[in-house]
Amino acid sequence: MDTELARTFLTIAETGSFVAASERLHVTQSTVSARIRRLEEWLGAGMFVRERNGSTLTPAGRRFLRHAALLTRVAEQARREIRESLEARTLLTIGARPGLWEDFLCRWLGEFAPRVPDVRVRALMGHEEAIVQAIVEGEADAGILYVPSPRPSLAIEFLFEEVLVLVSTAPPGGNWSAPGYVDVDWGPHFLAWRSRMHPQLDAPAITVNTGWLGLTHLLAHGGCGYFPRRLLRRYLAEGRIHCVAGAPTFRLPAYLCHATAGGTTVLTEALEAIRDAARGIEDVDA
The missing domain is CATH 1.10.10.10 (Winged helix-like DNA-binding domain superfamily/Winged helix DNA-binding domain)
Incomplete structure (x- = not known):
């Protein structure tokens, strides 16, 4: 057809x-x-x-x-x-959730791509199900995800931990929840934890499925929510948001996923470079 x-x-x-x-x-x-x-x-x-x-x-x-x-x-x-194949250049496809591209993988890409001039790097943005399926079907070489679904042909290794912190646009010492809670889908484990730690936030007015969208809304219109600490430093320094004093943090593991067989030298080099970049995040958050 x-x-x-x-x-x-x-x-x-x-x-x-x-x-x-x-x-x-x-x-x-x-x-x-x-x-x-x-x-x-x-x-x-x-x-x-x-x-x-x-x-x-x-x-x-x-x-x-x-x-x-x-x-x-x-x-x-x-x-x-x-x-x-006609261009005789190796293709390397890496996928990840939007929030993991922001700062982390964009920085890795900027450092890695110049080191492999004969390789075409293709960046994919998506959520766990789509990225895992792309790896299984051979459309992607690797993915960095929060909650990957195990597959027989998929290797999953711990990469680093995101530290989710509660921030608010309300002035320090004020009612941090008054601007409204922006609920980001950080996965089922976070949802269960947040419901236990903050039951008053169980009926959010706004729910989004990506962190960057939630943070963009919060910065533009005010609010509070849990976001990765590595993405907040600039806005905290500028005073646009504040950490909620005494609020518990949540540790969200990020995993590196790739096919268990058929890896190339370029992929091996890329995976090691991603691991090195992740160690930099752990050093900062330690």
Whole structure:
């Protein structure tokens, strides 16, 4: 099957409109319609219900959604790998949660990339499930994650501990929780701990799934929340936030994950450089 059909299908599903899909794909609406007709003929089922205010997936379309995403991902991976093999340059793909890229892995990347000029480094940002799946499927070489899911083909090693501290934009000595608690999803262990230590925060008005988003909101609009100490030093020094006196800290382990077999010399060198960078964090937080 032509992967362009699957890509067009995914674009309509995302935008909810044949017109919007044609604009995003830079083709005519008739081209989009023709592609979907070809797809429906090939699958033997209708994919969309077209209405005046947009298009919605049929039951068959919803079932095809996962397969379409897989088809386009595999096709893109194949195209990328073939192109890179022709360029005769090694590709190294490293993935991590957004907060782990901030400061830590961005600094590692800036130091490591110049040392390996014949290597193309590809940086991925995502959450545990997506990064682990990318490693298992061979789309990523390694990942740095907080709560990785064990897999038979996945090596998981402790890297360092984040120290999560409670900070607030309220003046020191004031009501630190008055600006409102920004709840960051640091994983189930943190949630259970926070509920036990701060039961008054169990009904937060704002919940986010990445630390940088929570911290950005807190700095812009005020609030309180738990964040990695390594990301707070600048804002503490500027007086924009304050540590809540007497508040307990939470230690969140970060893990280095990679495939158990098939490692290259470049990957080995990269992993050791990541371990060295992590030791620097432990020295600062000690």
